[in-house]
Amino acid sequence: MPSMCSGPQGQSRKVCIVGAGISGLRAAGLLAAAGFEVTILEARDRIGGRIHQNARFGLPVDLGASWIHGTEGNPMVHLAEKACSTTLACSAVYSICDSIGVWLGSDTARRHYEEVWEILEVVMDKSRTETSTLQDSVKMMDFFRQELGRRCLGEKEPATYKNLMSQIVEMWGAFMGDDCERQGLKNLWLDAGLEGGIFGPMNLILNGNVGLIFPDNLFMASTYKDIMASLCSVASEKASLRLSCEVSNISNNGIQNVAVEAVDGFRGVFDDLVVTTPLGWLKRNENVFSPPLTPRISVAIRSLGYGNLDRVFIKFPEAFWHPKDSTMNGFPGSKPEKAQTPTFPVESLFLRPTYAADTNPAQWRQEIISFSSLPAPFSQPVIMFFAYGQWARHITGLVRGMAQDCQEYYQILDDNFRPYYSKMPNYDPFSSSCKPLAFMSTDWQGDKFAGFGSYTNLPTASGDCLQHFEALQEGMGETRGIWFAGEHTSPPGGLGTVHGAYWSGGEVAKKVAQRYNVTIDL
Numbered sequence: 380m381p382s383m384c385s386g387p388q389g390q391s392r393k394v395c396i397v398g399a400g401i402s403g404l405r406a407a408g409l410l411a412a413a414g415f416e417v418t419i420l421e422a423r424d425r426i427g428g429r430i431h432q433n434a435r436f437g438l439p440v441d442l443g444a445s446w447i448h449g450t451e452g453n454p455m456v457h458l459a460e461k462a463c464s465t466t467l468a469c470s471a472v473y474s475i476c477d478s479i480g481v482w483l484g485s486d487t488a489r490r491h492y493e494e495v496w497e498i499l500e501v502v503m504d505k506s507r508t509e510t511s512t513l514q515d516s517v518k519m520m521d522f523f524r525q526e527l528g529r530r531c532l533g534e535k536e537p538a539t540y541k542n543l544m545s546q547i548v549e550m551w552g553a554f555m556g557d558d559c560e561r562q563g564l565k566n567l568w569l570d571a572g573l574e575g576g577i578f579g580p581m582n583l584i585l586n587g588n589v590g591l592i593f594p595d596n597l598f599m600a601s602t603y604k605d606i607m608a609s610l611c612s613v614a615s616e617k618a619s620l621r622l623s624c625e626v627s628n629i630s631n632n633g634i635q636n637v638a639v640e641a642v643d644g645f646r647g648v649f650d651d652l653v654v655t656t657p658l659g660w661l662k663r664n665e666n667v668f669s670p671p672l673t674p675r676i677s678v679a680i681r682s683l684g685y686g687n688l689d690r691v692f693i694k695f696p697e698a699f700w701h702p703k704d705s706t707m708n709g710f711p712g713s714k715p716e717k718a719q720t721p722t723f724p725v726e727s728l729f730l731r732p733t734y735a736a737d738t739n740p741a742q743w744r745q746e747i748i749s750f751s752s753l754p755a756p757f758s759q760p761v762i763m764f765f766a767y768g769q770w771a772r773h774i775t776g777l778v779r780g781m782a783q784d785c786q787e788y789y790q791i792l793d794d795n796f797r798p799y800y801s802k803m804p805n806y807d808p809f810s811s812s813c814k815p816l817a818f819m820s821t822d823w824q825g826d827k828f829a830g831f832g833s834y835t836n837l838p839t840a841s842g843d844c845l846q847h848f849e850a851l852q853e854g855m856g857e858t859r860g861i862w863f864a865g866e867h868t869s870p871p872g873g874l875g876t877v878h879g880a881y882w883s884g885g886e887v888a889k890k891v892a893q894r895y896n897v898t899i900d901l
Contacts, residue, residue: 391416392895395639395647396618397626398655400428401877402864404610405884406653406891411617413888413897418649419618420641422625422828426611429657429829430603430877435783435819436694438759439602440750442821443833447597448876449572455606455878456597462605467725467753468595471496474727478546478742480734480802491540495547498526507568516839519564523548546730549744554875555836556686558768566837566844570874598725598748600757603877621645625828629654629861630669637860651860651891655884658867659685659830673855676863679847683867684838686875687824687831689771691764691792693800694816698723698751698760700803723804725752735798743770745799762800775822783819792818834875835867852886856894862887 392415396403399421411417425431429443447455447466459466473489476482483491502522506513527544531537551559614620628640629652637652639645656664661680665672672680701723729745750761766774774795781788793815800806806813823829837844848869854862864887866873866880873879885901892899 392651393418393649394651394653394891395420395637395649396653396655397629397639398428398865399423399426399611399614399620399622400655400865400880401430401607401610402866402880402884402887403428403653403655404607404614405881406655406864406888407614407618408610409885409888409899409901410891411614413892413899415892415897417614417618418647419614419620420624420626420639420645421620421622424623426620426622427603427607429823429833430607432602432604433819436692436759436761436817438757439604440692440761440763441599441602442690443823444603444877445599445748446877447599448878449872450595450597453878454881458606458609458881459597459599462609464599464603464605465601465754465757466597467600469598469725470595472550472724472726472728474724475547476727476729476799476802477543478731478733480732482802482804491543491547494530495544495550498523498530498544499548499551501526502564503567503571506564506566507571510565510568510845513565515563515565515841515843517564518560518839519562519567520548520560522564543730546744547728549731550728550746552744553688553746553765553767555684556688556767556833556875557684557836557838561684561838563837563839563841566841569844569848569871570837572872572876598753600753627667628669629667631859631861632670635860649860651856651862651894653862653864653887653891655864655880656828657685657830657832657865658683658835659832660828661863662830663827668861673850675846675850676855678842679850682841683844683847684836684841685830685832686767686834686836687771688765688767688833689775689821689823691766691774691796691821692819693762693764693792693796694819695760695762695812696814696816697812698749699805699807699810699812700749700762701751702804723749723752725749729799729802732798738795738798739770741769743768743773747799762803764796764799772824775820775824778820779822779825784817789815789818792820836875852883854887856890862891 394410394415394417396407396419399419403419407417407419431442432439433442447453450456471489472492473485475488502519505522527541531541534540549559555562624645625642626639627642631637635650637649639647725748727747731742731744732739746765748763750759777791778788823833824831851863851868856862864883866875868883869879870882873882889899
């Protein structure tokens with residue numbers, strides 16, 4: 380709990396927080412509870428930032444963040460429980476459609492998927508132990524291929540094994556919001572997640588044998604709306620929230636005198652300012668700060684990568700893809716294997732498709748979430764496709780600016796995604812249940828307040844990213860009263876995640892409070 384304290388002569392300390400995403404709301408709630416006079420300026424007409432929902436299909440779906448990455452020590456797990464949110468545990472993917480449109484047997488899919496993550500863990504260890512000597516030009520995929528080549532020596536069909544593994548690892552692009560070939564090895568260790576997270580498989584010892592188990596990531600079946608509502612309620616009780624207030628200028632010549640101007644005419648002077656805007660926004664808006672940001676912070680902003688991950692939702696009359704019996708043998712062309720679940724899995728991968736040359740000549744891979752596999756009452760006949768990197772730029776560019784209920788929008792997305800949903804079990808081109816009712820897509824990379832993207836990543840030629848993160852975490856608080864928060868300033872284990880953004884809000888609140896001898900215990 381924070382200790383209550385005012386500044387010298389008893390005056391209130393005024394803090395401005397730019398951005399009402401999860402890091403901003405967390406910082407605002409803590410500082411307001413500690414007795415600071417807090418003003419939140421949000422450019423959008425809503426709170427949440429890149430956490431946002433839409434109920435166009437009836438039940439709400441998350442348009443942005445939709446996962447809790449890792450469970451051990453993750454504050455979002457507690458917040459989800461407190462908000463009575465419903466989550467679904469997801470671990471190894473065992474539903475994979477290969478490059479010619481044939482579904483792998485579930486045992487085969489699971490084995491290869493888990494082996495890919497085993498190799499990625501080796502890659503992570505390489506990055507962690509040799510980061511000081513690695514050149515920042517080395518790709519993570521260079522070492523992955525090296526390790527994969529070593530493992531191929533023990534395979535009966537090494538060429539087939541290598542091809543399949545090389546395609547499955549491309550799923551890493553969705554985690555980074557960019558092609559995995561662009562990600563560096565030197566700084567990869569900084570993206571090590573919590574147990575059960577992005578890099579969270581744990582060693583399990585049974586009968587003297589060491590193997591990997593995959594602790595759960597949690598999919599937010601009921602969405603993040605209840606968690607965000609709870610955080611907003613806490614922040615708004617004692618803080619002032621101003622929506623549709625786009626900050627256009629931040630100026631000061633020293634601490635205790637940070638002047639803020641906004642497009643809507645807002646003017647204010649504060650003792651401290653916490654900037655929680657996305658990294659992508661900072662990349663395009665350094666000119667907002669006067670005097671300029673320090674060289675160290677500027678270099679950090681320009682060097683770190685910023686990926687894009689968009690979503691395309693397709694609603695059907697019914698979930699035709701669910702097996703009609705309790706086996707997984709409903710997959711067209713799949714090999715008979717023991718059933719893993721009585722329903723279609725939540726997650727599935729489509730590897731480099733050779734069957735969609737007209738709309739996807741580059742063979743961009745696909746990844747889906749089946750919302751019909753969520754628990755009641757959140758189940759609905761909806762498939763969500765993740766789109767990242769060049770594929771996302773292509774798809775969002777095709778429909779940008781179109782009304783989502785117009786025929787042209789429908790036709791473009793149907794032409795581009797029919798090659799994949801038509802590979803789903805039980806698909807019948809003549810059945811009305813297999814014809815989409817509607818499409819809905821996101822466009823974070825067309826959103827200026829999201830910084831035209833989604834979250835931070837670590838590409839090659841980034842330099843020493845640990846120094847970049849330290850620069851952003853330190854900010855200019857001690858010299859100019861300006862601080863930064865957001866997933867791009869997260870402590871280790873939180874890069875690109877909701878819990879990372881939440882952590883950063885708590886950490887920056889502690890730093891601001893410490894300047895005035897106020898203690899905030901997180």
